[in-house]
Amino acid sequence: METQSMLVVPVGEETEFNVYVSTQWPTLIQEAVAETLDIQSSRVTCHVKRLGGAFGGKVIKTSILASITSVAAWKTNRAVRCVLERGEDMLITGGRHPVLGKYKVGFMTDGRIVAADFHYYANAGCFVDESVLISEKILLHLDNAYNIPNLRGFSVACRTNLPSNTAFRxxxxxxxxxxxxxxxxxxxxALGCPADQIREINMYTGPSVTHYKFEFSPDNLQRCWEECKLKSEYGIRREAVDQFNQHNRWKKRGISIIPIKYGIAFAEGFLNQAAALVHIYKDGSVLVSHGGTEMGQGIHTKMQQIASRELHIPTTKIYISETSTNTVPNTCPSAASFGTDANGMAVKNACEILYQRLEPIRLKNPTGSWESWVKEAFFEKISLSSTGFYRGHDLYMDWDKMKGQPYSYFTFGVCCSEVELDCLTGDYRTVRTDIVVDIGRSLNPSVDIGQIEGAFTQGLGLYTLEELKYSPTGLLYTRGPSQYKIPAVCDMPLQFNVYLLSDSNNPHAIYSSKGIGEPTLFLGSSIFFAIKDAVAAARSDSGLMGPFTFDSPATPERACLACSSPFIQKIPASQPGSFTAWALDI
Structure with missing residues (x-):
């Protein structure tokens, strides 16, 4: 992935600056540079052509580096470029917040959970960044897909002597x-029954209310669950896994099925607005500018589709050059899986205005071409440029009253994964994964399926492979691909199926679609729980039953030790204080 990268260019004699930067939030860069140099924001223009990946790491941290680079450009009156090397980037940018989670749970013998109490401790690093907002979002998803009558959560961002952690997908x-x-x-x-039964018993059904008093319908969640069980042949494969485990001592299989209910949009309502600028030129070509940034998620492609649909012209006539603060000011970050929802509505609004302006021309010459209508409009002195604006939903969360509507809607998904584990080495192979996701009426199924596959793969890395190691003095050891293992082709499921839920509608977003960037990352945890299921089978052969601690990521070392085979049990456990740890357990 592209590291933090920027170029600051002084322009003319009026203390103007052009900033070419890889960021998810151009307006923040503009404001940060202006404040650093003590000039007006109107003298700073931020340009974003595209990003080579971001995932949240280019929202806040980029503004700090851009400010430093702008000082160098101002002092020297020359263009200054800053591009971090991979190791520097991993040291400076920070990453996903490591979280310690603890819980107490009360349940009945039939599997119904009647009460749960969660405590979360997030490692924020040396300064706050977005840690408080992350802690809040953890609490807003305490329930996931389950209706637990008595639910309590506590979340805190802990300051530590490590590089500050930041937003991550x-x-x-x-x-x-x-x-x-x-x-x-x-x-x-604890009850000795399959985990999927506990999930089904406690899952939301019928008209439902979250723990923060937000009403929603879980019908599509239930449909995703049933369809995933059907498509994955879960019942048959569950029996096959149990049979396999009975006949194999040192290889075990595990299977899991996991749901997700993910809130879309910003809980801070003012961040849900968006604007766009659309020009029609005399040759009939169209230039679209909007506030979203293209980072591989396909937002420009979808904006072209929306403009094409509203103007009734082919996408070949529509061009998106870049995202720039001098065409669309006061943008909000491309984040929270809300970029297409907000900017798409703004582009739609601008195109509707233009198409309406052309209506008299079309009525006068109904058989004319698009190009002829545009030329006639120019001669009729009709403006062929328009701004569009989307106000967004008035979302909020009142933490004093513990109620609110922090999300526009929920995206639902369910994933079933099966793994085969080597109990002697801890190595595993994903045999098959089936995913069913409710994304409403997809604007572009090819792009959205790519997002689902990519997010799942990133989740697979998060829960089974990727681990940051710090020295006892706080130095990051894992600063590149040679020390930090990310998913490779060999880590992908041997059989990988993605299904989009049919006949789904969403009245809260553009053309009844749904945001999909972030929700399916969690479905990568189905691999983690499949490994845990296989480890539980291995432990039962050693006479160990019931719940056990199994931390994420489920690396081969952790899986091997958790299996607690006779060979592992022969190794005496190290006593605290009898050794010096080579790395901190964070």
Whole structure:
């Protein structure tokens, strides 16, 4: 992935600056540079052509580096470029917040959970960044897909002597919901019944209300669950896994099925607005500018589709050059899986205005071409340029009253994964994964399926492979691909199926679509819980039953030790204080 990268160019004699930067939030860069140099924001223009990946790490941290670079450009009156080397980037930018989760749970013998109490401790690093917002989002997803009558949560961002952690795809939800699902698994182990039964018993059904008094319909969640069980042949494969484990001592298989209910949009209502600028030129070509940034998620492609649909012209006539603060001011960050929802509505608004202006021309010459209508409009002195604006939903969360509507809607998904584990080495192979996701009426199924596959793969890395190691003095050891293992082709499921839920509508977003950037990352945890299921089978052969601690990521070392085979049991456990740890357990 592209590291932090920027170029600051002084322009003319009026203390103007052009900033070419890889960021998710151009307006923040503009404001940060202006404040650093003590000039007006109108003298700073931020340009974003595209990003080579971001995932949240280019929202806040980029503004700090851009400010430093702008000082160098101002002092020297020359263009200054700053591009971090991979090791520097991992040291400076920070990453996803490590979270320690603890819980207490009360449940009945039939598997119904009647009460749960969660405590989360997020490692924020040396300054606050977005840690408080992440802690809040963890609490807003305490329930995941389950209707627990008595639910209490406590979340805190802990200041530590480490580089500050920042936003990362999922914004705290992948860490927090993992603890919730682990609780479900532990309840199942304590009762000696399958985990999917506990999930079904406690899942939201009918008209429902979250723990913060937000009403929603879980019908599509239930549909995703049933369709995933059907498509994945879960019942048959569950029996096959049990049979396999009975006949194999040193290889075990595990299977899990995991749901997600993910809130879309910003709880801070003012961040849900967006604007756009659309020009029609005399040759019929169209230039679209909007406030979203293209980072591989396909937002420009979708904006072209929306403009094409509203103007009734092919996408070949529509061009998006860049995202710039001198065409669309006061933008909000491309984040929270809300970029297409907000900017799409703004582009739609601008195109509707233009198409309406052309209506008299079309009525006068109904058989004319688009190009002829545009030329006639120019001669008729009709403006062929328009801004569009989307106010967004008035979302809020009142933490004093513990109620609110922090999200526009929920995106639902369910994933079933099966793994085969080598109990002697801890190595595993994902045999099959099936995903069913409710994304409403997709604007572009190819792009959205790519997002689902990419997010799942990133989640797979988060929960089974990727681990930051710090020295006892706080120095990061894992500063690149040679020390930090990310998913490779060999880590992908041998059989990988993605299904989009049919006949789904969403009245709260553009053309009844749904945001999909972040929600399916958590579904990568189905690999983690499948590994845990296989480890539980291995432990039962050693006479160990019931819940056990199994931290994420589920690396081969952790899986091997958790299996507690006769060979592992022969190794005496190290006593605290008898050794010096080579790395901190964070």
């Amino acid at each position: 999922g914004f705290g939800v992948p860490q927090g919901v993992l603890v919730v699902e682990n609780m479900i698994n532990d309840v199942a182990m």
